[in-house]
Amino acid sequence: MITPVTHLDEFRARASRASRRSRHLELRRGRAMHLLDIENLVGSTRPTTSEVEEVMTIYEALVPTGVMDHYVVAVNHTALLAVGIAFHGVRLLARSGPDGADSALAETAYLDRIDLRFERVVIGSGDGFFVSLARWLTEAGLHVTVVARPGSLSRRLSTAVRDIIPLEPPTQHAA
Template sequence: MITPVTHLDEFRARTSRTSRRSRRLEHQESLRQGRAMHLIDIENLVGSTRPTTCEVEEVMTIYESLVPTGAMDQYVVAVNHTALLAVGIAFRGVRLLARSGPDGADRALVESAYDDRIDLRFERVIIGSGDGYFVNLADWLTDAGLHVTVVSRRGSLSRHLAAIVPDVVCLEPPALHAA
């Protein structure tokens, strides 16, 4: 004989801890699927604390030719306050952070990544910097199951950062224009 299920029994079954946790994990996976976060320390990629709009555009053209991007990708770009205008002109539709001082841009990007819980919302993270400051972040993201790629100029890649991530892409800045 089949026992009828009351509305209360159905409610309890749907709201049990395991089913809520299971639904939450499924929801997190659906949020992550196919999405990438680009954390870009543009000063590091350009190789200057005062990058010009033209330098930023040239480096980002190279970056985008080397790194696969998707329609659902998001960008967070950090820079010191003195370069904010030049960088802001080069980027449209990105979250732009400004922080000055030693490792200012790095600190802004790392804090943003932790505060925004990017480990729950993205499948891949691309760190556009070779600074060792990103080692702990890369380790945390890798442990959370995200695929982490570092994009860096050849001469500014931290050995520790390169050892943590599965992929490193060398960004060669554009050659100086002939006069």
Template sequence: MDIENMVGNSAPTCSEVTQAERRIHAAVPPCAGDHTVVAASHHNALAMIYGWTGTAQRKMRSGIDGADLALLEAVTDISWIAERYRRVVVASGDHAFTFAVASLRTAGVEVIVIRPDVGLSSALRRAAGPNVVALGSRIPSNVINLFTHTKDAA
């Protein structure tokens, strides 16, 4: 999950990250046993750490495309992933994931790309094939979510 890409700005707040998480889960509901990886620039580490309420490995990296590079580290061994996972969900619109998506599909892994509201790379769209889904709809402000996740302060 490229959280900055999914939020749609380079300086997301905790509440924007939480909203993006809900929208991602609305687009592709999580399954028990999922291994989730969320990444952001080190500048946005606190928003990612405290805004993403679910269980996830959180990665941060500095520099141009830092979050993309941190996420790509998680998918470097395509054969290892193909042996262990039936499905991989990529939540980003960045072209940086094109090779990983194509390689995973070639290895027989179902790949779903959740596209952000704005900014889906045409190369990523082609690599994903028919498995591109829109970011889930926003939860209206007048709806009370009875199943919110909270994070205990340590």
């Protein structure tokens, strides 16, 4: 038999959980996280500052952004300076080795619990490494978009998300 005190405690616990859930949903509203594997977007393990700036100009023209968006950019340590010069106001991560930048981005997403803080996530990479992350975010109710260069999008990643934006350089017109 449930005593009135236990019943009241249970009611308070449920109300507290509902309130936390409501705060999380409010915190997420209108916010996006951009997780950028800039080497993959540029197509080079040693991107130059000008290559990064060019890719980001194209990215910003294709991807809807808002004033409350956050950016996390990952590179290997040899590209840190060139990439760092191209970006302002982003969280810049450096990790070398196979899938170094990919794992740094994924770890940040999981550890920072972006599923609770953002409504939308844009994964700037075509690497299959991000399949688990994309599925986790989708299952948490986030809208996940992948931005990738044509020909560099993993088949597994393309089937894990509904929204894919091809990152194509502008076509050069003859004068």
